[in-house]
Amino acid sequence: MVLKFKSLIAFLIVFLSACTQVQEPGPDTQVIAIGDSVMAWNGRQGAAVPDVVQEITGLKTRNLSVSGAKFSNLNPEQVAEGYDVRAQYVPGDWEWVLFNGGANDLMGECGCKRCENTLDAMISESGISGSMPAFLRPIAENGHKIMIMGYYNSSERPNSFDACGENFDRLAERQQRFADATPGAYYVDGRKVIDPSDRSHFFIDHVHPSRTGSRLLGELVAAGMISAR
Secondary structure, eight states, rough: OOOHHHHHHHHHHHHHHOOOOOOOOOOTTOOOEEESSHTTTTOOOOOOOOHHHHHHOOOOOEEOTTTTTTSOOHHHHHHTTBBHHHOOOOOOOOOOEEEEOHHHHHHHHHTSSOHHHHHHHSOOOSSSHHHHHHHHHHHHHTTTTEEEEEEOOOOOOOOOOGGGEEEEEEEHHHHHHHHSSSTTTEEEEGGGGGOOOGGGGTTTTTBBBBBHHHHHHHHHHHHHHEEEE
């Protein structure tokens, strides 16, 4: 039964990833969103986090995130298809870059257990060094504002990311420190709006956000962006 459930979830992730409509940013784009499935989810219905951000802020937003993307991906073919969050970034005259990432690295590289090396490589305990600050800092230095959307804890019901809660907490702390130390960078914490005990916040896999969950995250992000303008 467990294997069948995991197989179903894997199929749904691949299927919905393939259905995600990525819109290339145009000259009127003010916000680009890059990241993984938490950012991309519900995009086909026009209800992903960036869609909600556009609705609330009025800023023209393009969602370039890809379900299944790792922050750092060493497979050239996958990089070319957007499965490396850094490769999703497109230089341009954006006001904001909305970013999330790292969960798939933690799951894929260390199974969300004994992840010190993976975490440290992405972002140090101080939040100052690592591949994530090395990617984000130049974007801020070039005059763009960065909004980092932190992860939430997955549902209390059994799911494939059960073991990741502690690592998500540590990643959140480090991303917050990076934002505090970097002019133009901001952080919002997904744990503030997604309740692990509320099934309505989750898709059927108990990991990804439902449309309600995406709206809650989008409202959180939009509020942070509005307060920073």
